[in-house]
Amino acid sequence: MDRLLSIEAFVRVAETGNFAKAAQQLGVTRSVISHRIQQLEDYISAPLFHRSTRHVRLSEVGETYYKECADMVASFNSLTEHMRDLRAKPTGKLRVQMLPGFAIGHFGSLLAEFTDLYPDIEVDVIVNDRVVDPIEEGFDLAFQMFPPLAESLIERKLFSVRRLFCASPEYLERHGAPRAPAELQAHKVALYEGYPSRNKWLFNGSEQVELNLTGQVRSNSVHLLRDYAITGACVVCLPTLVASADLLAGRLVPVLTDYSLSSFNFSAVYPATQRRALKVRSLIEFLVERISDEPEWDRPLLARGWVQP
Numbered sequence: 315m316d317r318l319l320s321i322e323a324f325v326r327v328a329e330t331g332n333f334a335k336a337a338q339q340l341g342v343t344r345s346v347i348s349h350r351i352q353q354l355e356d357y358i359s360a361p362l363f364h365r366s367t368r369h370v371r372l373s374e375v376g377e378t379y380y381k382e383c384a385d386m387v388a389s390f391n392s393l394t395e396h397m398r399d400l401r402a403k404p405t406g407k408l409r410v411q412m413l414p415g416f417a418i419g420h421f422g423s424l425l426a427e428f429t430d431l432y433p434d435i436e437v438d439v440i441v442n443d444r445v446v447d448p449i450e451e452g453f454d455l456a457f458q459m460f461p462p463l464a465e466s467l468i469e470r471k472l473f474s475v476r477r478l479f480c481a482s483p484e485y486l487e488r489h490g491a492p493r494a495p496a497e498l499q500a501h502k503v504a505l506y507e508g509y510p511s512r513n514k515w516l517f518n519g520s521e522q523v524e525l526n527l528t529g530q531v532r533s534n535s536v537h538l539l540r541d542y543a544i545t546g547a548c549v550v551c552l553p554t555l556v557a558s559a560d561l562l563a564g565r566l567v568p569v570l571t572d573y574s575l576s577s578f579n580f581s582a583v584y585p586a587t588q589r590r591a592l593k594v595r596s597l598i599e600f601l602v603e604r605i606s607d608e609p610e611w612d613r614p615l616l617a618r619g620w621v622q623p
Contacts, residue, residue: 317357318390321383323350324362328380331370404592405434411448411456415475415536415556416580417441420611428600435593443508443534449585455594459578460510467583472601473609474577476554476621480566484546491569492549495523498570502548504539505529519573540566551575554621558611561620568615574622 326336327347337344355362362376372380412421417439429437440453447463448456462469479498481491492498495517505527517523531548533539536556543550544565552566560566582601588594608616608623615621 317354320350320354320357322387323347324354324376325380325383325387327351327363327370328372328376328384333370403434404432404596406593407436407438408593408597409438409440409452409454410597411440411442411444411446411451411453411458413443413458413580414441415443415553416457418537419559420555424601424604427604428597431600432593432596435596448583454584454588454591455597456583457580458583459580462583466586468586468589469579470582470584470598470602471579472582472598473580473605473607475580476577476612476615477551477575478554478557478568478615478621479549479551479570480543480557480561480568481549482544482546482565483567485543485548486567486569488546491567493570495525495570495573498525498527498549502531503527503529504531504533504542504548504550506536506539506551507532507534516576517570517573518575523573554615555609555611558615562614568620571620 323336323340323346326339327333330336330339333347333351334344337347340347351362358375358379360375361373362379364371364373418441421439425437425439429435445458445460445463446453446456448454448467449464457472459475479492489501492501495515513526513528515525515527517525531539531542536552539550540552540556540560542548543552544560549569554561557566561568582598584594584598612621616623
């Protein structure tokens with residue numbers, strides 16, 4: 315016998331004075347209600363109701379028992395609703411690893427909105443450009459550009475990371491703009507060192523051009539490369555999420571816009587065991603809702619034809 319179900323049936327019958335109404339409210343048949351009440355009466359070895367063809371009323375034992383049972387059912391329902399509320403409002407610590415390219419200049423405002431929506435989540439954000447295994451390093455979630463390190467990890471794409479070559483107006487005035495990818499060999503070039511293709515670059519235009527390009531300056535910081543290029547020192551390849559504002563302001567000028575570079579997926583990567591974790595799902599869905607595959611930093615560049623869809 316499930317005592318809780320039997321007690322709930324007893325309370326509903328006592329309150330409605332009717333087996334059929336109690337059955338309707340609980341979504342079961344009248345015979346189920348009768349069976350549960352009979353089991354409860356057998357268990358306490360006393361009748362709970364006086365029954366007739368027209369009426370059902372509490373026995374003396376039933377009246378005493380009802381007061382205690384009604385409080386018990388009310389407390390259980392209250393506790394259940396409270397636990398449902400806790401499940402609906404994610405809580406706890408969320409440990410996140412994130413690439414600097416997105417963390418700096420973009421994630422701060424999104425994080426402010428997220429923590430306002432979910433004040434019971436504590437967020438630890440570790441910013442670096444390493445590709446990590448969240449399981450091994452204790453992250454609930456990692457945001458990165460490259461494929462997961464293990465098959466047990468789940469990947470959810472958020473947006474495409476587009477790239478382009480650019481330089482400051484001062485640099486182009488002194489050295490001219492490269493008109494074809496091969497002309498980059500004659501320029502001072504700065505490159506991000508973390509791309510998986512390493513020194514091999516593939517340019518897609520009216521014809522496909524493959525180029526071995528090492529760069530005079532290399533760094534794991536795209537923000538450093540951007541600042542270096544703004545001084546007029548070089549031609550640089552930057553992701554648009556870092557370069558867009560400077561391109562639109564004229565501090566940087568796109569070059570080789572007739573050619574496109576391959577893009578990368580910026581993805582959320584997390585252990586399969588976190589698939590149902592509400593705090594993880596909440597952050598991912600929050601970012602998916604606010605960032606499309608044509609994010610705000612790319613739209614004006616796409617409209618000008620500086621990058622390709």
